[in-house]
Amino acid sequence: xxxGDRYLNVFFAYRGAAIDDARLTSGKQLEDxxxxxxxxxxxxxxARAVQRVERxxxxxxxxxxxxxELGAKRILIKAAExxxxxxxxxxxxxxxxxEELGGACHFEPVTAGLSDWMPTLEHFPKPKxxxxxxxxxxxxxxxxxxxxxDYSITVGRSYASDLKRIRKAREDAIxxxxxxxxxxxxx
Numbered sequence: 088x089x090x091g092d093r094y095l096n097v098f099f100a101y102r103g104a105a106i107d108d109a110r111l112t113s114g115k116q117l118e119d120x121x122x123x124x125x126x127x128x129x130x131x132x133x134a135r136a137v138q139r140v141e142r143x144x145x146x147x148x149x150x151x152x153x154x155x156e157l158g159a160k161r162i163l164i165k166a167a168e169x170x171x172x173x174x175x176x177x178x179x180x181x182x183x184x185x186e187e188l189g190g191a192c193h194f195e196p197v198t199a200g201l202s203d204w205m206p207t208l209e210h211f212p213k214p215k216x217x218x219x220x221x222x223x224x225x226x227x228x229x230x231x232x233x234x235x236x237d238y239s240i241t242v243g244r245s246y247a248s249d250l251k252r253i254r255k256a257r258e259d260a261i262x263x264x265x266x267x268x269x270x271x272x273x274x
Contacts, residue, residue, distance in 0.1 A: 142170030158197035159206040166223040178227040187260035203232035
């Protein structure tokens with residue numbers, strides 16, 4: 088296990104606990120302390136992982152077609168066509184989309200209502216706030232809400248209301264799944 092794998096394992100173990108236990112430090116404080124302890128940032132570890140990935144335009148074309156159907160931004164479609172995005176899945180450090188909805192692979196169409204689970208661009212490996220540009224080689228696919236929570240954690244902003252929205256989405260999905268396909272005909 089290399090240093091990057093060790094960092095990710097420790098980070099997500101503690102971050103998961105921090106979400107469940109309000110007494111623990113914020114995600115940003117936790118990330119900073121792990122960076123000091125291990126001598127590498129999570130973004131640097133993740134950037135190295137992205138650089139090792141080979142582009143696959145054949146698989147990307149299928150993802151591009153689906154992104155077009157969803158009404159995603161042109162840059163995401165272009166990144167998929169060029170093989171930078173090969174799977175329709177949220178690639179944030181942590182995807183918060185409930186498994187009951189379909190998890191990382193569940194996306195809803197882009198609408199004026201701005202769904203939590205619509206596809207959005209995450210500037211990666213170089214974030215926008217650090218001068219990262221909107222380009223095919225600096226783009227990963229993310230759910231709108233996962234992108235928002237990741238930013239909140241990075242800047243130390245509270246995301247408790249976002250976690251409530253996730254819980255509600257999970258409960259709604261469980262209820263719909265339990266009602267079954269006949270639920271609408273029982274009215």
